[in-house]
Amino acid sequence: MVILISDAFDPGLPEILSKYGEVTDDKSRLPEAEVVLVRSKTKVTREYIDSAPNLKLVIRGGVGLDNVDLDYAKEKGIIVRNTPEASSIAVAEIAFALMIALPNHLSVADQSMHDGKWLKKQLKRTELYGKTLGIIGLGRIGMEIAKRAIAFGMKVIAYDPYVTSNDFAEMKPDMKDVVSIADYVSLHLPLTDETKGIINKEILSEFKDGAYLINTGRGKTVVEKDVAEALKSGKLAGFGNDVWYSDPPEDSPLIDAPNVLMTPHLGASTKENLLRIGEIIDRIIGKYVG
Ligand code: NAD
Numbered sequence: 001m002v003i004l005i006s007d008a009f010d011p012g013l014p015e016i017l018s019k020y021g022e023v024t025d026d027k028s029r030l031p032e033a034e035v036v037l038v039r040s041k042t043k044v045t046r047e048y049i050d051s052a053p054n055l056k057l058v059i060r061g062g063v064g065l066d067n068v069d070l071d072y073a074k075e076k077g078i079i080v081r082n083t084p085e086a087s088s089i090a091v092a093e094i095a096f097a098l099m100i101a102l103p104n105h106l107s108v109a110d111q112s113m114h115d116g117k118w119l120k121k122q123l124k125r126t127e128l129y130g131k132t133l134g135i136i137g138l139g140r141i142g143m144e145i146a147k148r149a150i151a152f153g154m155k156v157i158a159y160d161p162y163v164t165s166n167d168f169a170e171m172k173p174d175m176k177d178v179v180s181i182a183d184y185v186s187l188h189l190p191l192t193d194e195t196k197g198i199i200n201k202e203i204l205s206e207f208k209d210g211a212y213l214i215n216t217g218r219g220k221t222v223v224e225k226d227v228a229e230a231l232k233s234g235k236l237a238g239f240g241n242d243v244w245y246s247d248p249p250e251d252s253p254l255i256d257a258p259n260v261l262m263t264p265h266l267g268a269s270t271k272e273n274l275l276r277i278g279e280i281i282d283r284i285i286g287k288y289v290g
Contacts, residue, residue: 002054003285004033006042009061010274013037013281020285030055035285037061040265041247044068049076057288061277062268063087063141064218066191079288083280084140090273092144095186095216098240098261099128102212107261129153134182136175136198137189137217138163145186157182179207184214191218201226207235214240216267219249228253231260242267 001021005014014023021034030036030048035057038044044058046069060068060082073080101107103126112119133149135142138160146156146168158169159178165171172178175198179185185207189195199213199222207213213236215222224245230236238259244252247265254260268277 001034001289002029002032003035003037004029005037006030007037007039007061008041009037009039009281010271010278012275013278016278016282017285020289035059035288037281038067039268040064040067042067044073046072049073049078057081057285059083059281059284061086061274061281064190066218081284083277083284086276086280087268087273088140088144090270091141091188091216091267092148093270094242094263094267095141095145095188095214095240096148098214098216098242098263099133099184099186099212102214102238102240102259102261103128128184131155131183132157132181134158134178134185135169136160136178136185136187137195138166138169138171139188141216142186142188143168145188154184175203176206179203179211181208182211183208184212187213187215187217187221189217189221191220195221197221197223199223199227201229204230204235209235210237212236212238212240216242219243219245225253228257231257 003017003021003023005023005025006027017023030052032054033052034054036055037059039061044067049055049072055078057079058068058073063082063084065082068080070080105123109119109123130153132155135146135158138158142158149156150168156169157172157178159172159175163171204226227239231239240261241254242263242265244265
Protein backbone atom coordinates (compact mmCIF):
# COMPACT_ATOMS: atom_id res chain seq x y z
CA MET A 1 0.00 0.00 0.00
CA VAL A 2 1.31 3.46 -0.90
CA ILE A 3 0.57 6.26 1.60
CA LEU A 4 1.11 9.73 0.15
CA ILE A 5 1.78 12.50 2.68
CA SER A 6 0.77 15.50 0.61
CA ASP A 7 1.01 18.34 3.16
CA ALA A 8 3.08 19.23 6.24
CA PHE A 9 2.74 16.80 9.16
CA ASP A 10 4.95 15.90 12.10
CA PRO A 11 8.36 14.76 10.78
CA GLY A 12 8.05 11.52 12.80
CA LEU A 13 4.84 10.46 11.01
CA PRO A 14 6.39 8.60 8.02
CA GLU A 15 8.22 6.24 10.38
CA ILE A 16 5.08 5.59 12.45
CA LEU A 17 3.08 4.79 9.31
CA SER A 18 5.78 2.69 7.63
CA LYS A 19 4.30 -0.41 9.33
CA TYR A 20 1.33 -0.11 6.93
CA GLY A 21 3.27 0.14 3.67
CA GLU A 22 5.39 2.53 1.65
CA VAL A 23 5.16 6.13 2.81
CA THR A 24 6.10 8.90 0.39
CA ASP A 25 5.82 12.65 0.06
CA ASP A 26 6.43 12.49 -3.70
CA LYS A 27 3.24 13.99 -5.13
CA SER A 28 3.95 12.58 -8.57
CA ARG A 29 3.07 9.16 -7.07
CA LEU A 30 -0.57 10.16 -6.51
CA PRO A 31 -1.78 7.61 -9.14
CA GLU A 32 -0.32 4.78 -6.99
CA ALA A 33 -1.59 6.07 -3.65
CA GLU A 34 -4.24 4.14 -1.71
CA VAL A 35 -4.15 6.57 1.21
CA VAL A 36 -3.56 10.32 0.96
CA LEU A 37 -2.91 12.59 3.93
CA VAL A 38 -3.72 16.27 3.50
CA ARG A 39 -4.09 19.33 5.68
CA SER A 40 -5.50 22.51 4.09
CA LYS A 41 -3.01 23.10 1.26
CA THR A 42 -3.87 20.17 -1.00
CA LYS A 43 -7.27 20.55 -2.63
CA VAL A 44 -8.90 17.17 -3.11
CA THR A 45 -11.02 18.24 -6.05
CA ARG A 46 -12.80 16.15 -8.69
CA GLU A 47 -9.69 16.44 -10.93
CA TYR A 48 -7.41 15.37 -8.05
CA ILE A 49 -9.59 12.33 -7.36
CA ASP A 50 -9.70 11.47 -11.07
CA SER A 51 -5.91 11.37 -11.16
CA ALA A 52 -5.79 8.93 -8.23
CA PRO A 53 -7.34 5.67 -9.51
CA ASN A 54 -6.12 3.63 -6.51
CA LEU A 55 -7.29 6.07 -3.86
CA LYS A 56 -9.44 4.50 -1.10
CA LEU A 57 -8.87 6.71 1.95
CA VAL A 58 -8.30 10.45 2.35
CA ILE A 59 -7.35 11.71 5.79
CA ARG A 60 -7.56 15.44 6.41
CA GLY A 61 -5.32 16.23 9.39
CA GLY A 62 -7.40 18.94 11.05
CA VAL A 63 -11.02 20.02 11.16
CA GLY A 64 -12.49 21.75 8.08
CA LEU A 65 -13.31 19.47 5.15
CA ASP A 66 -13.97 22.36 2.77
CA ASN A 67 -10.85 21.42 0.72
CA VAL A 68 -12.27 17.98 -0.09
CA ASP A 69 -14.99 17.34 -2.68
CA LEU A 70 -17.00 15.11 -0.33
CA ASP A 71 -19.78 14.32 -2.81
CA TYR A 72 -17.40 13.17 -5.52
CA ALA A 73 -15.30 11.16 -3.03
CA LYS A 74 -18.49 9.41 -1.90
CA GLU A 75 -19.49 8.72 -5.50
CA LYS A 76 -16.07 7.12 -6.05
CA GLY A 77 -16.33 5.04 -2.85
CA ILE A 78 -13.42 6.90 -1.21
CA ILE A 79 -13.54 7.10 2.57
CA VAL A 80 -12.83 10.58 3.99
CA ARG A 81 -11.78 11.09 7.59
CA ASN A 82 -10.53 14.08 9.57
CA THR A 83 -9.04 14.58 13.03
CA PRO A 84 -11.38 17.22 14.50
CA GLU A 85 -10.61 16.59 18.15
CA ALA A 86 -6.87 17.24 17.77
CA SER A 87 -6.73 20.96 17.00
CA SER A 88 -9.10 22.64 19.47
CA ILE A 89 -6.53 23.78 22.02
CA ALA A 90 -4.04 24.96 19.39
CA VAL A 91 -6.65 27.13 17.65
CA ALA A 92 -8.21 28.42 20.88
CA GLU A 93 -4.76 29.51 22.06
CA ILE A 94 -4.00 31.49 18.89
CA ALA A 95 -7.46 33.10 19.00
CA PHE A 96 -6.73 34.06 22.59
CA ALA A 97 -3.25 35.29 21.68
CA LEU A 98 -4.81 37.63 19.07
CA MET A 99 -7.38 38.78 21.62
CA ILE A 100 -4.65 39.66 24.11
CA ALA A 101 -2.29 41.21 21.57
CA LEU A 102 -4.81 43.63 19.98
CA PRO A 103 -5.86 45.75 23.00
CA ASN A 104 -2.30 45.65 24.34
CA HIS A 105 -0.87 46.91 21.01
CA LEU A 106 1.83 44.24 21.19
CA SER A 107 2.62 44.36 17.48
CA VAL A 108 2.86 48.17 17.31
CA ALA A 109 4.79 48.35 20.59
CA ASP A 110 7.30 45.77 19.43
CA GLN A 111 7.79 47.39 16.01
CA SER A 112 8.17 50.85 17.60
CA MET A 113 10.96 49.59 19.84
CA HIS A 114 12.74 48.11 16.81
CA ASP A 115 12.34 51.53 15.16
CA GLY A 116 13.93 53.28 18.16
CA LYS A 117 10.69 54.95 19.25
CA TRP A 118 9.37 55.21 22.83
CA LEU A 119 5.54 55.21 22.63
CA LYS A 120 4.82 54.87 26.37
CA LYS A 121 2.39 57.81 26.35
CA GLN A 122 0.73 57.05 23.02
CA LEU A 123 -0.09 53.37 23.53
CA LYS A 124 -3.16 53.15 25.79
CA ARG A 125 -4.08 49.61 26.69
CA THR A 126 -7.42 48.13 27.74
CA GLU A 127 -8.03 45.01 29.81
CA LEU A 128 -9.95 41.85 28.92
CA TYR A 129 -11.13 41.58 32.53
CA GLY A 130 -14.80 42.52 32.84
CA LYS A 131 -15.32 42.67 29.06
CA THR A 132 -17.81 40.59 27.09
CA LEU A 133 -16.65 37.96 24.60
CA GLY A 134 -19.15 36.92 21.95
CA ILE A 135 -18.43 33.55 20.33
CA ILE A 136 -19.98 32.78 16.96
CA GLY A 137 -19.96 28.99 16.54
CA LEU A 138 -19.75 27.28 19.91
CA GLY A 139 -18.21 23.96 18.91
CA ARG A 140 -15.00 22.33 20.12
CA ILE A 141 -12.77 25.38 19.58
CA GLY A 142 -15.42 27.88 20.70
CA MET A 143 -15.77 25.98 23.99
CA GLU A 144 -12.01 26.03 24.58
CA ILE A 145 -11.83 29.78 24.09
CA ALA A 146 -14.89 30.23 26.35
CA LYS A 147 -13.10 28.41 29.18
CA ARG A 148 -10.02 30.59 28.76
CA ALA A 149 -12.08 33.80 28.66
CA ILE A 150 -13.84 32.86 31.91
CA ALA A 151 -10.42 32.39 33.54
CA PHE A 152 -9.60 35.96 32.46
CA GLY A 153 -12.75 37.34 34.15
CA MET A 154 -14.68 37.91 30.92
CA LYS A 155 -18.41 37.44 30.46
CA VAL A 156 -19.03 34.93 27.67
CA ILE A 157 -22.05 34.93 25.36
CA ALA A 158 -22.51 32.92 22.17
CA TYR A 159 -24.58 32.36 19.06
CA ASP A 160 -24.87 28.89 17.58
CA PRO A 161 -28.21 27.74 16.19
CA TYR A 162 -27.22 24.11 16.80
CA VAL A 163 -26.30 24.48 20.49
CA THR A 164 -29.06 25.14 22.99
CA SER A 165 -27.20 25.21 26.30
CA ASN A 166 -23.80 24.59 27.82
CA ASP A 167 -21.82 25.35 30.98
CA PHE A 168 -19.54 28.05 29.59
CA ALA A 169 -21.49 30.64 27.60
CA GLU A 170 -24.87 32.30 27.74
CA MET A 171 -26.57 31.39 24.45
CA LYS A 172 -28.34 34.10 22.46
CA PRO A 173 -31.06 33.29 19.91
CA ASP A 174 -29.78 35.68 17.25
CA MET A 175 -26.30 36.72 16.10
CA LYS A 176 -27.32 40.38 16.49
CA ASP A 177 -27.95 39.77 20.22
CA VAL A 178 -24.27 38.79 20.54
CA VAL A 179 -22.50 41.33 18.34
CA SER A 180 -24.49 44.30 19.66
CA ILE A 181 -23.11 43.88 23.20
CA ALA A 182 -19.80 42.03 22.77
CA ASP A 183 -16.51 43.90 23.19
CA TYR A 184 -14.78 41.00 21.40
CA VAL A 185 -16.34 38.77 18.78
CA SER A 186 -14.50 35.54 17.98
CA LEU A 187 -15.50 33.47 14.93
CA HIS A 188 -15.23 29.68 15.11
CA LEU A 189 -17.36 28.72 12.15
CA PRO A 190 -16.98 26.01 9.52
CA LEU A 191 -17.23 27.24 5.93
CA THR A 192 -20.66 26.20 4.62
CA ASP A 193 -23.22 27.72 2.26
CA GLU A 194 -24.88 29.14 5.39
CA THR A 195 -21.75 30.71 6.89
CA LYS A 196 -20.07 32.06 3.72
CA GLY A 197 -19.96 35.87 4.05
CA ILE A 198 -21.97 35.77 7.28
CA ILE A 199 -19.89 38.67 8.62
CA ASN A 200 -20.85 41.36 6.16
CA LYS A 201 -21.73 45.05 6.03
CA GLU A 202 -25.20 44.45 7.42
CA ILE A 203 -24.19 42.51 10.54
CA LEU A 204 -21.11 44.71 11.07
CA SER A 205 -23.46 47.70 11.41
CA GLU A 206 -25.02 45.88 14.39
CA PHE A 207 -21.67 45.49 16.18
CA LYS A 208 -20.98 47.51 19.32
CA ASP A 209 -18.91 50.57 18.37
CA GLY A 210 -15.20 49.94 18.83
CA ALA A 211 -15.49 46.16 19.15
CA TYR A 212 -12.64 43.81 18.23
CA LEU A 213 -13.21 40.97 15.76
CA ILE A 214 -11.12 37.80 15.66
CA ASN A 215 -11.30 35.13 12.98
CA THR A 216 -9.52 31.80 13.33
CA GLY A 217 -12.32 29.83 11.63
CA ARG A 218 -12.41 30.25 7.87
CA GLY A 219 -11.52 33.36 5.82
CA LYS A 220 -14.56 33.24 3.56
CA THR A 221 -17.00 33.56 6.47
CA VAL A 222 -16.17 37.29 6.40
CA VAL A 223 -16.58 39.74 3.54
CA GLU A 224 -13.06 41.16 3.68
CA LYS A 225 -13.87 44.52 2.06
CA ASP A 226 -16.71 45.10 4.54
CA VAL A 227 -14.41 44.34 7.48
CA ALA A 228 -11.74 46.66 6.00
CA GLU A 229 -14.37 49.45 5.74
CA ALA A 230 -15.46 48.86 9.37
CA LEU A 231 -11.82 49.18 10.46
CA LYS A 232 -11.31 52.37 8.46
CA SER A 233 -14.46 53.96 9.90
CA GLY A 234 -13.52 52.94 13.47
CA LYS A 235 -16.65 50.78 13.84
CA LEU A 236 -14.19 47.99 14.59
CA ALA A 237 -11.23 48.85 16.83
CA GLY A 238 -9.21 45.94 15.50
CA PHE A 239 -9.24 42.65 13.64
CA GLY A 240 -7.14 39.64 14.53
CA ASN A 241 -7.02 37.29 11.55
CA ASP A 242 -5.47 33.90 10.96
CA VAL A 243 -7.52 32.69 7.98
CA TRP A 244 -7.67 33.95 4.39
CA TYR A 245 -9.53 33.56 1.12
CA SER A 246 -6.42 31.81 -0.16
CA ASP A 247 -3.15 30.74 1.51
CA PRO A 248 -1.31 33.09 1.09
CA PRO A 249 -3.83 35.91 0.48
CA GLU A 250 -3.96 37.62 -2.90
CA ASP A 251 -5.06 41.27 -3.08
CA SER A 252 -6.75 41.19 0.32
CA PRO A 253 -8.03 44.63 1.38
CA LEU A 254 -7.15 43.63 4.95
CA ILE A 255 -3.41 43.81 4.36
CA ASP A 256 -3.48 47.62 4.22
CA ALA A 257 -6.44 48.19 6.55
CA PRO A 258 -5.74 49.82 9.94
CA ASN A 259 -5.45 47.83 13.19
CA VAL A 260 -5.25 44.39 11.62
CA LEU A 261 -3.11 41.81 13.36
CA MET A 262 -2.37 39.00 10.94
CA THR A 263 -1.00 35.48 11.14
CA PRO A 264 -0.39 33.10 8.21
CA HIS A 265 -2.97 30.39 9.05
CA LEU A 266 -1.03 29.22 12.10
CA GLY A 267 -4.04 28.00 14.09
CA ALA A 268 -3.28 24.30 13.88
CA SER A 269 0.49 24.62 13.62
CA THR A 270 1.60 23.66 17.10
CA LYS A 271 4.06 20.86 17.67
CA GLU A 272 1.64 19.22 20.09
CA ASN A 273 -1.25 19.37 17.64
CA LEU A 274 0.78 17.78 14.84
CA LEU A 275 1.73 14.96 17.23
CA ARG A 276 -1.93 14.47 18.21
CA ILE A 277 -2.97 14.49 14.54
CA GLY A 278 -0.30 11.84 13.82
CA GLU A 279 -1.60 9.58 16.61
CA ILE A 280 -5.16 9.82 15.31
CA ILE A 281 -4.04 9.13 11.71
CA ASP A 282 -2.20 6.03 12.96
CA ARG A 283 -5.45 4.82 14.57
CA ILE A 284 -7.54 5.59 11.46
CA ILE A 285 -5.18 3.69 9.13
CA GLY A 286 -4.88 0.85 11.67
CA LYS A 287 -8.66 0.48 11.63
CA TYR A 288 -8.77 0.77 7.83
CA VAL A 289 -6.29 -2.06 7.28
CA GLY A 290 -8.14 -4.10 9.94
P1 NAD B 1 -17.08 22.28 15.45
O1 NAD B 1 -17.83 21.58 14.39
O2 NAD B 1 -16.87 21.59 16.75
O3 NAD B 1 -17.78 23.69 15.76
C1 NAD B 1 -18.35 24.51 14.80
C2 NAD B 1 -19.60 25.09 15.39
O4 NAD B 1 -20.15 26.04 14.46
C3 NAD B 1 -20.69 24.02 15.65
O5 NAD B 1 -21.09 24.03 17.00
C4 NAD B 1 -21.81 24.44 14.73
O6 NAD B 1 -23.10 24.20 15.30
C5 NAD B 1 -21.55 25.92 14.57
N1 NAD B 1 -22.23 26.52 13.43
C6 NAD B 1 -22.44 25.97 12.20
N2 NAD B 1 -23.12 26.85 11.43
C7 NAD B 1 -23.34 27.95 12.19
C8 NAD B 1 -23.96 29.20 11.95
N3 NAD B 1 -24.53 29.48 10.78
N4 NAD B 1 -23.98 30.12 12.94
C9 NAD B 1 -23.39 29.86 14.12
N5 NAD B 1 -22.81 28.68 14.43
C10 NAD B 1 -22.77 27.75 13.46
O7 NAD B 1 -15.70 22.69 14.83
P2 NAD B 1 -14.40 23.21 15.59
O8 NAD B 1 -13.48 22.08 15.84
O9 NAD B 1 -14.78 24.10 16.72
O10 NAD B 1 -13.75 24.08 14.40
C11 NAD B 1 -14.42 25.24 13.92
C12 NAD B 1 -13.78 25.70 12.64
O11 NAD B 1 -12.47 26.20 12.92
C13 NAD B 1 -13.50 24.59 11.62
O12 NAD B 1 -14.64 24.29 10.85
C14 NAD B 1 -12.41 25.17 10.78
O13 NAD B 1 -12.99 25.88 9.71
C15 NAD B 1 -11.72 26.15 11.73
N6 NAD B 1 -10.35 25.75 12.04
C16 NAD B 1 -9.35 26.62 11.79
C17 NAD B 1 -8.03 26.27 12.09
C18 NAD B 1 -6.90 27.24 11.86
O14 NAD B 1 -5.80 26.80 11.54
N7 NAD B 1 -7.11 28.53 12.03
C19 NAD B 1 -7.73 25.00 12.60
C20 NAD B 1 -8.78 24.13 12.87
C21 NAD B 1 -10.10 24.51 12.58
